[in-house]
Amino acid sequence: MSERAxxxxxxxxxxxxxxxxxxxxxxxxxxxxxxGVTSGCHGGGCGVCKVRVDEGSYDAAVMSRAHVSExxxxxxxxxxxxxxxxxxxxxxxxxxxxxxIARQQKKFGLV
Amino acid sequence: xxxxxxxxxxIRVLDMDAALAxxxxxxxxxxxxxxxxxxxxxxxxxxxxxxxLILTQSDKAGMINIAYxxxxxxxxxxxxxxxRDYGITVDDLPEGAVPFCGRAIRFNLPSGHEMVLYAQKEMxxxxxxxxxxxxxxxxLKGAGVHWLDHALLMCELDPEKxxxxxxxxxxxxxxxxxxxxxxxxxxxxxxxxxxxxxxxxTSTPHDIAFVGGPVMGLHHLAFxxxxxxxxxxxxxxxxxxxxxVDVTPQRHGITRGSTIYFFDPSGNRNETFAGLGYxxxxxxxxxxxxxxxxxxxxxYHTGEEAGKFTTVYT
Numbered sequence: 001m002s003e004r005a006x007x008x009x010x011x012x013x014x015x016x017x018x019x020x021x022x023x024x025x026x027x028x029x030x031x032x033x034x035x036g037v038t039s040g041c042h043g044g045g046c047g048v049c050k051v052r053v054d055e056g057s058y059d060a061a062v063m064s065r066a067h068v069s070e071x072x073x074x075x076x077x078x079x080x081x082x083x084x085x086x087x088x089x090x091x092x093x094x095x096x097x098x099x100x101i102a103r104q105q106k107k108f109g110l111v
Numbered sequence: 112x113x114x115x116x117x118x119x120x121x122i123r124v125l126d127m128d129a130a131l132a133x134x135x136x137x138x139x140x141x142x143x144x145x146x147x148x149x150x151x152x153x154x155x156x157x158x159x160x161x162x163x164l165i166l167t168q169s170d171k172a173g174m175i176n177i178a179y180x181x182x183x184x185x186x187x188x189x190x191x192x193x194x195r196d197y198g199i200t201v202d203d204l205p206e207g208a209v210p211f212c213g214r215a216i217r218f219n220l221p222s223g224h225e226m227v228l229y230a231q232k233e234m235x236x237x238x239x240x241x242x243x244x245x246x247x248x249x250x251l252k253g254a255g256v257h258w259l260d261h262a263l264l265m266c267e268l269d270p271e272k273x274x275x276x277x278x279x280x281x282x283x284x285x286x287x288x289x290x291x292x293x294x295x296x297x298x299x300x301x302x303x304x305x306x307x308x309x310x311x312x313t314s315t316p317h318d319i320a321f322v323g324g325p326v327m328g329l330h331h332l333a334f335x336x337x338x339x340x341x342x343x344x345x346x347x348x349x350x351x352x353x354x355x356v357d358v359t360p361q362r363h364g365i366t367r368g369s370t371i372y373f374f375d376p377s378g379n380r381n382e383t384f385a386g387l388g389y390x391x392x393x394x395x396x397x398x399x400x401x402x403x404x405x406x407x408x409x410x411y412h413t414g415e416e417a418g419k420f421t422t423v424y425t
Binding site: 038039040041042043044045046048061062063064065066067 | 125126170171172173355357374375376377378379380419422423424425
C-alpha cells in the first residue's frame with residue numbers, strides 16, 4: 001500500500017510536487033528534481049532551507065534554534081528538511097543564513 | 112615537544128539517539144563513556160585514548176570546542192605563556208575539567224573558536240591490542256573509520272572591511288603553537304588575500320584547516336580511512352543508510368586526499384578522508400592555489416564547486 005501523499009507548492013518558483021506523509025518535504029523536492037528551496041544539510045542544522053508554511057498542516061521535527069526561534073516556529077516558519085505534510089502545503093522561501101551567504105559568496109571565487 | 116595531534120572535538124547534536132546511530136552505525140566509532148550530563152564519548156578502533164568525539168545534546172548544531180594533545184605536561188605552561196604573551200586570554204583547567212583528561216588550558220582562536228590543549232587522557236588501547244595485533248578488528252560497523260583526522264573551521268573573512276580571521280588564525284597557530292603551513296589559497300585582485308589555509312603538526316598535510324566565510328562555524332570533522340576502496344565502500348554504507356551525502360567520492364587537489372562529504376543527522380558535515388597525501392615536514396615549501404584554480408584544489412576531478420561546500424555549515 002502506498003503512503004498517502006499531498007501536493008506541496010513553492011510560491012516563489014510556482015513549483016508543485018507530491019510528498020508522502022512519511023516523507024520530508026525537502027527530500028521529496030530534491031528527489032523529484034525541483035530547486036525552489038535551497039538544499040543544505042538535511043539535518044535541521046544549517047538553516048538554508050528556511051520557509052514559511054502559508055497554507056496547510058504538517059509535523060515538524062527538532063530544528064536548530066540558531067536558525068528558527070520558538071516564536072518563528074509558532075509563526076509557521078520552519079526548515080523544509082524538518083517537516084512532513086499532513087495536508088497540501090504552500091510554502092514561501094524565507095532564506096535566513098542562506099540568503100546572507102548567497103549575497104556574499106563568489107566575491108573572490110571562494111568567500 | 113609541543114602539540115602532537117588532534118585529540119578530540121566536541122559537537123552539538125539535536126537528537127542524541129540519531130547521532131549515535133550515525134557515528135556508531137555509519138562511521139563505525141565505538142561508544143566508550145557517557146557522563147552525568149548526558150554527553151557521549153566515542154573513539155575509532157585504531158585510537159588508543161579514551162575518546163576523540165564528544166556528542167552534546169543541544170538545541171542547535173555546530174562545534175563547542177576542539178582539543179589538541181601536547182606531548183609533555185610542561186608544554187601546557189610553555190604554550191600557555193606564549194598564548195598569553197600574544198594577547199589572548201587563557202583559562203587554566205584542573206584535572207578532570209576536560210573529562211577523563213589531566214589539567215588543560217583553554218582559549219579562543221582569533222576567529223572565536225574555542226580550543227583546548229591537554230597532555231594526558233585516560234587510555235583504553237586500540238581494538239587490536241599491542242601484542243601481535245591483527246591489521247583490523249572483527250565486528251567493525253559501517254565505514255569502520257580509524258581515527259579523527261582533522262577539522263576545518265570556517266572563519267570570518269570580509270576583505271572590504273579588513274576582516275581576515277583565516278590569516279589571523281594562521282599567524283597565531285604558527286607563532287604560538289608551532290603549526291606549519293602546508294597549503295594556502297590566495298585570492299583577490301592582487302592575489303594577496305589568504306582565504307584558506309591547511310596546517311600541520313604531524314607528518315600529514317593537515318591537522319587543522321581554516322576557510323573564509325561570512326560567519327564563523329564548523330565546516331567539517333574528518334575521519335581517516337586507508338584508501339580509495341575504503342572510501343568507495345563508505346559511500347555504499349552511506350547510500351544503504353540514506354545518509355545525506357554532500358559530495359560523492361572525489362580527490363582533493365589540496366592535500367591529495369580522497370574524500371566524501373556528508374552530514375550527520377543534526378547537519379554537522381563529516382568527511383571520510385583517505386590517504387596520507389604526502390610527507391609534510393617543517394621545511395617543506397608551502398603550496399599555493401590561486402583564485403582561478405582553487406576549485407581544482409578543492410575538488411580535483413571536476414574543478415567546480417560541488418554540493419554546498421562553502422555555503423552550508425554549522
